[in-house]
Amino acid sequence: MRYVVLVAILAVAASGCGGEERQTASAPRETAAVASCPKAWKAGWQRLANDVGSLVYCPTWMPPEVDAKIDGRFRNGRWVDDDKSYLVSFLWLDQDAGVSREVHVNFRGYPGRTTIPTCESTHSVEGKTIRKPIPCFSDPQPKKRRLGDVTATVYTANQGIDEWHVLYAWKRNGSLYTVSEHVVSPYAYSQVIQNLDRMTRGLVALEPNA
Amino acid sequence: MRLTRRRLLGSAAAGALAAAGIYELVDQLAGSPQRSAAAGLTPEQHLLDGLAVVVDSDVEVTVPPLHHEVVTATLRTGTGAAALQEAQAELEQALRGLDERYEATPAGLGVTVAWGLPYFRRHVAAQAARHLPFDTRASATAGKRVWALESAVRFPSDPPDTILEKNDVAVLLRSDSLDAIADGSEALFEELDGMFRVTSVRRGFVGGGFDGSRSLPKRMAMAAGVPGADLIPDAAELFLGFTSTQKAALGPPRIANFETLGYVDLRGSRYFEHGTHMHVSHLFENLEAWYLNFDHRERVDTTFRPGLDVPVDTLTVPQDPDDVQTTADVSADYRATRRIGHSGSIQPSSRLAETVRGPDGTVYAKGTAIPQRADFNTLDNPFFWTANKQRDGYAREPAAGLHFVTFNPSSDDFRRNRLAMDGVLPDGTVLPFEPRSRGQGFNAVLQTTHRQNFLVPPRAHRSFPLAELRA
Numbered sequence: 001m002r003y004v005v006l007v008a009i010l011a012v013a014a015s016g017c018g019g020e021e022r023q024t025a026s027a028p029r030e031t032a033a034v035a036s037c038p039k040a041w042k043a044g045w046q047r048l049a050n051d052v053g054s055l056v057y058c059p060t061w062m063p064p065e066v067d068a069k070i071d072g073r074f075r076n077g078r079w080v081d082d083d084k085s086y087l088v089s090f091l092w093l094d095q096d097a098g099v100s101r102e103v104h105v106n107f108r109g110y111p112g113r114t115t116i117p118t119c120e121s122t123h124s125v126e127g128k129t130i131r132k133p134i135p136c137f138s139d140p141q142p143k144k145r146r147l148g149d150v151t152a153t154v155y156t157a158n159q160g161i162d163e164w165h166v167l168y169a170w171k172r173n174g175s176l177y178t179v180s181e182h183v184v185s186p187y188a189y190s191q192v193i194q195n196l197d198r199m200t201r202g203l204v205a206l207e208p209n210a
Numbered sequence: 211m212r213l214t215r216r217r218l219l220g221s222a223a224a225g226a227l228a229a230a231g232i233y234e235l236v237d238q239l240a241g242s243p244q245r246s247a248a249a250g251l252t253p254e255q256h257l258l259d260g261l262a263v264v265v266d267s268d269v270e271v272t273v274p275p276l277h278h279e280v281v282t283a284t285l286r287t288g289t290g291a292a293a294l295q296e297a298q299a300e301l302e303q304a305l306r307g308l309d310e311r312y313e314a315t316p317a318g319l320g321v322t323v324a325w326g327l328p329y330f331r332r333h334v335a336a337q338a339a340r341h342l343p344f345d346t347r348a349s350a351t352a353g354k355r356v357w358a359l360e361s362a363v364r365f366p367s368d369p370p371d372t373i374l375e376k377n378d379v380a381v382l383l384r385s386d387s388l389d390a391i392a393d394g395s396e397a398l399f400e401e402l403d404g405m406f407r408v409t410s411v412r413r414g415f416v417g418g419g420f421d422g423s424r425s426l427p428k429r430m431a432m433a434a435g436v437p438g439a440d441l442i443p444d445a446a447e448l449f450l451g452f453t454s455t456q457k458a459a460l461g462p463p464r465i466a467n468f469e470t471l472g473y474v475d476l477r478g479s480r481y482f483e484h485g486t487h488m489h490v491s492h493l494f495e496n497l498e499a500w501y502l503n504f505d506h507r508e509r510v511d512t513t514f515r516p517g518l519d520v521p522v523d524t525l526t527v528p529q530d531p532d533d534v535q536t537t538a539d540v541s542a543d544y545r546a547t548r549r550i551g552h553s554g555s556i557q558p559s560s561r562l563a564e565t566v567r568g569p570d571g572t573v574y575a576k577g578t579a580i581p582q583r584a585d586f587n588t589l590d591n592p593f594f595w596t597a598n599k600q601r602d603g604y605a606r607e608p609a610a611g612l613h614f615v616t617f618n619p620s621s622d623d624f625r626r627n628r629l630a631m632d633g634v635l636p637d638g639t640v641l642p643f644e645p646r647s648r649g650q651g652f653n654a655v656l657q658t659t660h661r662q663n664f665l666v667p668p669r670a671h672r673s674f675p676l677a678e679l680r681a
Contacts (some may be wrong), residue, residue, distance in 0.1 A: 091667060121508075130548045142523075157505035164502050165480030183502055189440045 036060070037204045039174070044070030044078075049208040050086040054111035057177055060202035063084060063187065065092040065103040076104070085110045085117075104182035106161055114176045119159035136154075136160060137167055137178070147201040149178040154193075166192050169198050179203075223276035223408045226394045226595030229516075230388055230609060233277065233413050233589075235433055243273050243316070243386065243417075251314060253484035254630040255322045255669045256582065256617050257463050259383060260315030263545065266420045271447075272456040275316035275380070275384040276426065278586040279391050279413050280490060280613060281399055282377040282662075283406035285329065291680035294333055294424075297405050298674035303395050305673060312390055319394050320384035323672045324488045324664030325680050326359055329378040330676070337676035343468050344475040348622035358474045358487055360621035362661040366632040367646050367653040373601070374664035377409055381586065382615060401632070410602070411595040412492065412613050414588030419445035429585045431497070433495070434589045438497025443525055449495050449587050449610050452513050453526040457464045459553070461582040462557055462574065466617045467495025470568045473619040481676075484668035489624045491590045491614045491661040504648070508549075512650065515539070515554035516547040529553060534561045537635045544641045549649045550633060559626040559636045584615040592659045603659065612656075620665045 037045055037058035045058040048070065057174040059068045068090060076091035086109050094101040110117065119136040123127050137155040145152045147167065152168035158180060166189065167180035179199055181192045243262050262273040305321060311404075312318035330338040350354040383400060384393045399408055419425035424444045431439035431449060447453045452669050457499070466486045468474040476482055500509070510520045510527075515535055535543075535554040544550055561626040562578045570681055589608035596602040618624040626636055633641030633650065648654040667675040 103332075122481075132547075134507070136507070138507070139501075139522075141460075156502055158502075164498070166502075183498060188437060190500070194438075 020053050035204070037206060038068075041069045041072075042068065042206075043209070044072075044185050045128075045206055046209065048078070048080070048088065049206045052086050052111055053078050053111065054084065054109070054175060054208055055173065055205050056086070056177075057107065057111055057203040058206050059107070059179075059199050060204055062090070062105065063103055063181065063199070064163070066090045066105060066196040068105075081171060083110075084112070087161065100184070101186050102182060102184045103187065104184070105167065106178070106180045108176075108178040108180075112175060114171045114174060116176075121159070134159065137169060143198065145200070146202070147197055150200050150203065152200055166196060168196050172205075212281060215620060218280045223399075223413045223595065224240055224412070224599065226411045227399055227408070228392065230392070231413070231594060232434055233415065233644045235430060236305075236452065243276075251309060251669065252463075253670065254464065254467065254486070255670050255672050256466070256486050256488070256584075256666050258314060258320045260313070260317060260318060262316075263457055266453065267524050268450035269453075269524060269526045269528050271317075271420060271453055272457050273420070274584070274586070275320065275481070276386045276389050276407045276415055277396060277413075278368035278386070278415065278419050278584070278615075279383040279411065280615065281395060281408060281412075282305045282380045282410045282490075283318065283399070283408045284378045285333065287405050289333060291677070294674055294677040296303065297623070297676045300402055300559060301398070301405065304402055308394055311393070312385075316384065316386045318385065319387075319390040319392055320382070321398075322382040322488070322666060324380045324382065324490075324666045325675060326375075326377050326379065326662060326664050327359060328376045328643060330359070330665070333674075334676040334680060337679045339481055339545070339611050341477065341481050341608070341676060341679070343477060343485075343620075344621045345620040346473060346475050348620065356622065357662055358468060358622075360625075360667040362489070362491075363625065364661070364665045365628050365658075366643075367650065367656075368636070368658045368661075370659045372659045375409075375660055379406070379505060379585050380488070380662070380664050383514075385648075396666075401611055404590055407593075407597070408619055409597045410593040412588065412590055414586040414590065414613050415592040416448060416586040420447075423600075428585070428599065430589060433490050436497065436608055436610045438501055439659050441497060441501035445525060447525070447658075449497055449612070450513075450655075451509065451525060454583070454585070456526065456529040458531065459579050462572075462628065463619070464568065464570070464572065464581045464635070465574055465578065465580055466625040468621050469617060471562075471566055471574075471619055473623055479670060482667060484664075485671075486617045486666045487624065488666050489614070489616050489621070489661070491619065491658055492548070492590070493587070493614060493658040494592070494609055494611045496655040496657070497610050504655075508648075509553065511547070511549050511653065512648070513552050515551035516543045516549045518541065518551070529579075534577045537637045537639060540635060541601040541632075541639055541641070544633070544649075547649075550641065552631060552650075552652045554626050555633065555635070555650075556577070556630045557629045559623075580618065580623070584617070586613055586615070587611070588613050594669055617666065624663070 005139050049056040062068050074090040076089035080086045088107045090105045092103040111123045117136045118133050121132045122132045136159045139157040141154040150170045152170045155167040158167045162180045165180035343358040345356050345358045362374050366508045383394045417426035428442045470485050534557045537558040564573045565576045589610045591609035596604050633643045
């Protein structure tokens with residue numbers, strides 16, 4: 001028997017991919033690439049731009065199984081910090097006889113800053129948790145990817161909710177933006193790169209409403 | 211009708227030995243490195259002559275043969291002295307035929323015949339009791355005589371289902387030419403009539419892009435489409451990225467011989483002089499975990515030593531005697547970072563603590579590496595072919611892994627090194643890592659499936675050792 005489940009948890013930001021709360025989702029669908037933020041998704045992304053008071057990027061295409069409706073059924077979380085940095089996460093999880101398939105995409109923005117944020121590495125030794133500050137995005141690849149208006153740096157070793165993801169990061173007007181996707185079945189690394197290329201190429205900038 | 215070797219093998223094993231499978235790509239993807247000629251056959255079976263040395267990132271690197279194959283088998287010979295001695299003569303004749311056709315170099319064919327404890331116990335038990343060398347350090351620790359060849363054990367970071375094998379014999383074939391390996395394999399396992407029951411065929415490759423081109427492991431992994439292949443650095447000698455055959459990281463010729471370092475008591479006999487010990491294991495490598503879950507800083511920390519400064523695009527890191535870590539260094543690293551480096555943690559046991567003069571007068575300086583590694587990457591899952599698919603967990607899909615082959619003076623010497631990799635240091639210090647903790651780096655992404663120890667007799671006794679002493 002096949003189960004299709006959605007995961008929506010707040011704790012996921014600290015623990016990486018995964019979750020607890022499950023909802024039934026309808027069959028996945030692919031969205032077509034369009035030149036503007038899709039109507040069904042726009043309201044959520046516009047609200048996000050308004051909340052952070054800065055430009056955000058709305059995707060026009062998402063990898064099959066998920067869409068980018070922030071309040072939709074693939075929502076995995078939407079967080080806005082005091083400094084107006086944000087994280088929007090979409091997740092589809094399919095468990096079939098113990099074999100997991102997952103599509104997990106994260107969008108981040110850091111208005112007014114371009115530095116790589118700092119995360120904590122933690123590992124347990126003799127019951128003690130050892131913490132060490134490390135960059136949240138590491139191992140930039142030598143070749144940048146030019147995709148539409150975006151020139152992205154590809155990071156392959158990332159932390160927190162972006163762990164085991166490939167992450168594209170770019171700067172615009174003094175702010176840092178990222179999109180990442182989990183390398184996990186059904187998408188191998190090369191397919192994740194293709195997905196990220198297509199997502200990034202289709203991003204549409206949304207300014208906050210006055 | 212006489213039962214021929216081919217009939218006994220059956221089409222499956224014979225077909226596996228004859229087929230190159232995906233490894234045929236190695237010949238298409240890599241040209242043969244320049245090799246020098248052999249100086250003649252050495253008394254040691256395990257030494258290869260003519261190994262090229264290149265300089266990469268100002269470090270001397272030994273260039274191993276491109277192709278490797280290990281064939282394991284049990285014996286089909288009778289257990290009587292006459293049958294055993296007849297087999298001994300037949301195998302020796304076949305080996306001499308290969309010696310005549312090929313130099314013992316990567317340009318020719320390196321053949322190493324190694325024997326497991328089941329052979330010594332089942333076929334030459336009384337002779338083994340009198341002649342098998344003892345391990346002096348293990349004997350002192352145990353308070354009783356311990357052979358230099360012991361059964362393999364599972365280590366703290368091994369999964370509980372790691373298979374400890376019981377083969378009679380293993381043959382290691384090494385060459386830059388796939389045809390030479392196929393010829394060697396055929397001469398030993400197809401043409402010898404009913405001598406062996408092949409239990410596994412294991413294949414692989416190694417070869418760095420030291421000339422700036424894309425390396426063999428990268429190309430093979432990409433061709434096979436194994437997860438994480440895209441993440442392997444283009445010039446990586448091995449799947450995990452960093453070069454591992456620095457000349458200074460490999461034991462010099464004869465250092466791993468039984469007689470060289472005094473680790474082994476030959477019991478007043480010269481029978482096993484110029485022999486050594488071989489450990490063979492297979493492990494899967496989770497490349498995605500290594501490259502997506504460990505950043506460059508953590509990969510360097512846990513491959514070499516915490517805090518070592520290695521530029522991002524540098525894959526070959528010096529491993530000279532001056533770079534060697536002591537037990538105190540490793541313990542201090544652990545206290546400060548809760549991490550140890552793979553090579554750094556092994557060095558207190560794998561490098562000479564003091565300068566040693568060998569029985570032939572060769573001086574081995576303090577810090578010299580002892581193990582002579584012959585490990586190679588593989589796409590076997592876990593073997594190219596196995597007689598027992600269910601037990602071995604065989605699958606047709608390629609999987610990134612390593613056939614780890616190393617020559618040490620004894621089983622105990624290998625055990626000391628491998629324990630150090632798990633944080634059990636030679637002075638008895640135990641660094642309390644959880645099994646496969648990421649603080650141990652490699653161990654977090656490796657999964658060992660099989661292990662076995664073998665004794666490598668000198669060339670003079672490579673065929674059915676001790677059989678001629680049976681009455």
